[in-house]
Amino acid sequence: MTRLETAGALIGRTVERVEDAGLLTGRGRYIDDLPVRRDTAHLAILRSPHGHAEIRAIDTTAARALPGVFTVLTGEDVARLTRSMTVGVKANVECWPIARDRVRYVGEPVALVVAENRYVAEDALDLIEVDYAKLAAVVDPEKALAADAQVLHPSLGTNLINERIFRYGDPEAALATAAHRISIRIAYPRNSCTPIETYGVIAEYDPGEDAYDVTANFQGPFSIHAVISRALNVPGNRMRLRTPPDSGGSFGIKQGVFPYVILAAVAARVAGRPVKWIEDRLEHLTASVSATNRVTALEAAVAADGRITALFWDQLEDCGAHLRAPEPATLYRMHGNMTGAYAIENVAIRNRVVLTNKTPTGLNRGFGGPQVYFALERLVHKIAVELGLDRLDVIRRNLVPADAFPYRTATGGLLDSGDYRVALDRALGEGGLEAMRLRRDEARAEGRLYGIGYAAVVEPSVSNMSYITTVLTPEERAKAGPKNGAQAVATIAIDPLGSVTVKVASVPQGQGHRTVLAQVVAERLGLSLEAVRVNAELDTARDAWSIASGNYASRFAAAVAGAAALAADRIRDRLAAIAAAQLNVTADSVDFGAGKLFDRNNPDNAVSFGRVAAASHWAPGTLPDGTGQTIRETVFWTPEQLEAPTATDGINSSLCHGFIFDFCGVEIDRTTGQVRIDRYVTMHDCGRILHPGMVDGQVRGGFAQAVGAALYEEYAYGGDGSFLTGTLADYLIPTVMETPEPLILHHETLSPFTPLGAKGVGEGNCMSTPVCIANAVADALGVEDIQLPLSPSRVSEWLYGEERPPSKPRDPTPAATGASGERMLTGSGSAEVTATRDSVWAMLLDPNTLKAIIPGAHEVRKVSDTHFRAEVTLGIGPVKGRYRADIRLSDMVEPEAVTLSGGTEGALGSGRGTGRVTLTETTTGTRIDYRYEAAIGGKVASVGGRLLDGAARVVIGQFFQALARHAGSASDAIGLKKRLSTLFRRRR
Amino acid sequence: MPHLNAAQRHLVHFTLNGRMVRAEVENRMLLSDLLRHEIGLTGTHVGCEHGVCGACTVQIDGKPARACLTLAQQIRGSNIRTVEALVTDPAVLSPLQAAFRHHHGLQCGFCTPGILMSLDALLRERPDAGRKEIREHLSGHLCRCTGYATIIEAALDAAEEQRKEETPNA
Known part of the structure; x- marks a missing residue:
């Protein structure tokens, strides 16, 4: 398309945001307000x-x-x-x-x-x-495919909900003739930009x-x-x-x-x-929702010089318990750019989508990019290492050359513009790679662990609404009817006093859309920023919108701001025609500036914007013949490049493709395993920059989230499907102390496909940064199998190997992990009480006594003679929770022995167990012996075995202590002390 | 603190942004809920309700505190300040707020009121606070949009501005 000319008065300037005064004074209006x-x-x-x-x-x-x-x-x-x-x-x-x-x-x-x-x-x-x-819970996506795996949806009969195989070019021939085949396997974890x-x-x-x-x-x-x-x-x-x-x-x-x-x-x-x-x-x-976790096997056919001639992708996508719309979009969003920033002509892809007992997945910044680029850029790193080549040479050798744009990728994407090599070389020079290498060499000479990582990625933006239909076979697509495009919409309205309002369906979530739209429209109409007011709330009953409306896929600058510019230009052309009649000149010599419309050749011949703009309201009869109203103009814009998938499954999944090249230096603390980012450099080509401050804000924000994904964040599940990271004390979001300041560089090549030449920029670092850091850690440690997040405990495993069992086990029956991720506990003990055996027996079967003696019990209800329900609150370490316990009595030998079995459940975990209690008459009363076996799952099980074993002993001890108090005469203090000391005599 | 009957609402009175407030609340009512839903001051935001994110930070007798971890009954007789108190003239931002706007120290603005209340307390108590101290002071706040760098720049700028105002001839 013809790019719109911009005068440069406002676009490209870092103006203060119109949103901020309200947000800074507590006058924001969020949903709960x-x-x-x-x-x-x-x-x-x-x-x-x-x-x-x-x-x-x-x-x-x-x-x-x-x-x-x-x-x-x-x-x-x-x-x-x-x-x-x-x-x-x-x-x-x-x-x-x-x-x-x-x-x-x-x-x-x-x-x-x-x-x-x-x-x-x-x-x-x-x-x-x-x-x-x-x-049985299915947590691991690979195990979910096993023949004997528990099936989540019986109607489906399997946990594999979709599989598609794609082939582009001749990957097998490329592999057959390749000098090397190099592969990598990764399991990308779950996380969320929460x-x-x-x-x-x-x-x-x-x-x-x-x-x-x-x-x-x-x-x-x-x-x-x-x-x-x-x-x-x-x-x-x-x-x-x-x-x-x-x-x-x-x-x-x-x-x-x-x-x-x-x-x-x-x-x-x-x-x-x-x-x-x-x-x-x-x-x-x-x-709520999370990104997908994905298991990827990626193999490359590689020439001797490191040139990649074919890629074989095998992606196993875990979408959680239900495939919720628009999933499996995470898997297909990158389909047109599965070759990243590289010119690779042959590609084979197997995509499988599996359902597991985890939260259903959905949109998350980077959407599919982190998973794809983690595999691809780890592989490029590995190719260089295995072939003994310089990593930057391998990247350079494979980059799409500058004269190839617009470049059609093997899988059907159309990379709009770029000059990847120049951007990369600028980043290395301006970002100070040489100095970083010196620091690395010095550190290594001192025996410290320092590594450098690189990542080159293509950042797609403005999604083709039809890319998700690539999941269907060509036959299924033909039957369902064609889908393509992505409508962006903007409305410009002029009121009777001649002031301008812009209305969009972009639904901002803090990005500052209202400011940028005011810049774009004010510049085109020759107005001041303050003269234009923008409304970005959406009401489907009143506003212009379509399926592509909303705030996702980095579509704002490229698509929505572009649509606003187009709408402004339509109004501008009509205003020029109206002013031309009043100024007695031709419309093409009318210019806009300083709130006036004037004759370009004689600026003194001018009329105020408001007067011209209001004419459609007050005097529509005076408009020149053939000139439409200037009251309201709505423009829908959908780019022609967003075509439906081809019969051979080629898909241009996104309109714009920014380029990012990152490099970083990290140092790993040998003692703690902590990864410290020494320096991070990120180079972006996002086309025309509309507001430099906001673009850098997007880069920094995405970078900080990516640092979290790389080093701290994971939605962790236990083997029984329990969720282990339900608080912000478990799911660790980087604070200011963990977030380094990246050096941000820009290299602008304008997109030929968008009205303003802009591309998306908000998601790129979520794609490039995790793998860049991982490559640096791989370089520092010489380890190839890098898994995220790179927490100190995980890094320590590479530094020191598996943790050895303690030389002196604390317990002769060490706790074992149950088959489904539960933690097993066993124990026994005894207590002596003064009450008779019959009365102790009666107490054990009485709900009121049980309520008094079960630690933390709120209520004990007798369901039947052998079935009780209890509500208890228990605190184990930092985890305090409310549980519902179900207790059943069996193998009763009145009044000698009984087996208590049951389970508890609560938001923080669950447990089940059995205990045999025997009562023996003694000369002073009754001896109670007990022996228990318990399994604990859920969050409480993650507290840690030693803590849990101890806590269980204390809780069970408290129960019998209370029973003893209830059953014995507590009047004699010495007797009580003696009883307590025998009570806690544990058998080993 | 008097013994409170769990079944009854109890009167609590305190100073809020310079004005006396009386409210009758359940014992379990959180300060954050009292401010937002009973009194209607929605500038204090609730992000986690377990004291980690810092979005609900207000000042209790001049000290930053989590409104989500404070029971309304605990603030009897206290002096509470919220983000709404930072401006005296609604049309003019305070130097701290103006610095946030200038440096793009916010995007969605949800965590911002809590951060402002923390910084306001710090800069009043420690006008000479530098980068390190400001960073440490802000480590109890989570921001998901900005990556923090512009927040630090805004805070440093506001501190500098404040020092200039206090010593006009320097």
Whole structure:
């Protein structure tokens, strides 16, 4: 397309943001700040404590009876009023926003409570009883494919929900003739760019029109609006979706609020009043959304000089328990640029998508890029090392040459512009590689561990809405009908006083869209920045929008700002025609500046912008013939380069492709295993820079998140599917102390495909930085199998090997790890009490006595003579939680012996165990002997064995201590002391 | 602190941004919820409700504190300041706020009020605070947008500005 000319008055300047005055003074309007109807109730969600279990029964009676509770809904209640959410692949599987007969991940919604406030709603959650039958959990994506693996969705019959094989060029021939074949295997972990503001939804339902009205801090893409409407079983015009004026960050994550839009909408319908839900942090980390974890095997055919002639990708994508829209998009977003920044003509790809007992995945900054580039750039590093070549030479030799743009990649991508070699060489020079090498050499001479890493990546932006259809076969695509493009939209309106308003559907989450749009439009209309006001809230019932609307895939600068420029130019042409008549000149000699329209050849011949602009309102009859109104102009723009996938599966998955070259030096502390980033240099080609301050802000922000992904962050699961990182004390986000300041460099080559020449920039470092740091660590340690995050404990394993067992085991029966990630505990002990054997026996079977003696018990209920239920609060180390215990008595030999068996469960973990208690008459009363075996899973199991063993002994000891106190005469202090000392005599 | 009946609401009175406030609240009501949902001052944000992220930081008797870890009943008679108190004239930003705007020390702005309240307390108590001290002081705040560098620059700039104002002839 013809690029729009820019005068340069405002675009490209770092102006202060129009958003900031409100945000800095506490006047932001985020979702939890918005006014709501006076009858609005609050929603709280009961969530699964198990990774995988059948729901046998849910008893909501007590919760419904709690004063202040309006309604309680289960999965079946929701299902009656909705339809399963659309799944993006052809598969016999349903996808519900709440569990029905089975829970498939920790945190999956199980029941909804609507109550007068959040406190009461959460109280009611504690009163809901769910009877679960645990199933084996599938956590590892490779094990999920095993023939005997537990299947998550019986209707599917397998955990493999989709597989596609692609072939471009002749990869086998390239491999056959290659001098070398070099391969790498990686397992990329789960993580999330987790924003500081959590999800929020305010929903209401109008039964008169069968219409929903929902405000949510959703970020798009608005293709999801179709998924929501279909799930709620209403036409799109009866599902009004609005976004709040401000949003506390998203980074892709707030796409995942949509299942809660459905749940809150249904809850509002059933409750008969508006419902508000604000997610808490535990819910957010456990169950909002995460990036995919992926196992990749990548092999390259390599010439002797390091030139790569073919790539063989084998990607196993773990999308969690359900394939939620738009997944498996993470796997296909990069499809057109699977060759990265390199000219590689032959590519084979096998893509498999597997379901496991983890939270369903969704958008996350970098979307697919971190997983792909971690494999590709680790492989390029390895090629150089194995062939004894300079790593930079291997990169340079493979880069797409500058004269090849626009360059069609093997997989169908169209790289728009770039000069990769020059950008790389500039980065090395201006970034100080030579000095870094000297520091490395000095460090190594002193025996320190210093390494240098490189990464070259292509950063795709402005997604082709059809790339996800590459997951379908060409035949399936033909049947479904063609999909392509990505509509961006902007509206410019002029009011009767001649002032300008811009309206976009870009749904910013802190990026400063309103400022940049004011710059773009003000510059084109010759106005000051302050003269243009921008509204970026979206209301699907009122505003111009389409499926591509929203804030994702780095589409703002390239697509949305471009559409605004196009709209401004249309208005500008009409204003010029109107002014030409008034100035008595031709339209092409009218110029815009300083709030005036004037004759370029005689600037004194001028008329005010407001006067010309308002003419359409006040005197439409005076407009020159054929000149349209200047009241409102809406431009939809979709780039022609975003074509549907070809019959041979070629796909230009994105419109723009920025280039990034990073290098860094890291030093590893030999003692602690800590990785310290000495210096980080990041070179970006993001096309035309519209606002340098914001571009650098995007780079720094993405970089900081990538440092977290590289060194600290992982959504960790236990072998039983338990979620281990539910607080910000477990999921470690870098603070200012862990975040180095990168050197940011720019090399602009304008995109020929976008109106302003801009490309996206917000996601690149999430793609380049983790692997750049990993390459530096590989260089420092000489280790090839690098796994993220590079925590001190993991690095220490490479430094020191596996931790050896202690020379003097503390316990002769050391704790073993249970088969499904549980921790096994055993122990025994005895206590002597003064009560008779019969009375001790009676106490053990009496709920009131049990309540008094079970540590932390709130309530003990007798279900039958041999079945008790207890509610207990226990603290083990830093983990304090509320548990529900089920205790059954068996093998009863009255009054001599009984076996207690049972299980507990709570948000922080679960346990099960058996204990044999025997009562023996003694001369002074009764001796109680006990022996137990227990297995503990979930978060409590991650506390650490020594702590847990000790804590279990203390808790069990407390139980018998209390029993002894209850059973013995406590009047004699000496006797008590003696009893206590015998009580804690442990058998070894 | 008096013994409180769990079944009843209790009166709590304190000074909020220079004005006396009286509120009748449940014992378990958090200060963050009281400020935001009972009083309607929504500038104090809630990010984690377990004291890690720092978004809810307010000043209690001049000291930065987590509103999400404070029960409303604990602030009887205290002097509370929130982000809304940082400007005296709503149209004019304080030097600290102006420095944040100038240096792009915020993007989504959600963590910003807490950071401002921490820095405001630091710069009043330690006007000479340098880069190292400011960094350490901010280590109790999580920001997911900015990568922190511009926050530090803004804080240093504001500290410098404050020193100039205090010694106009220097």
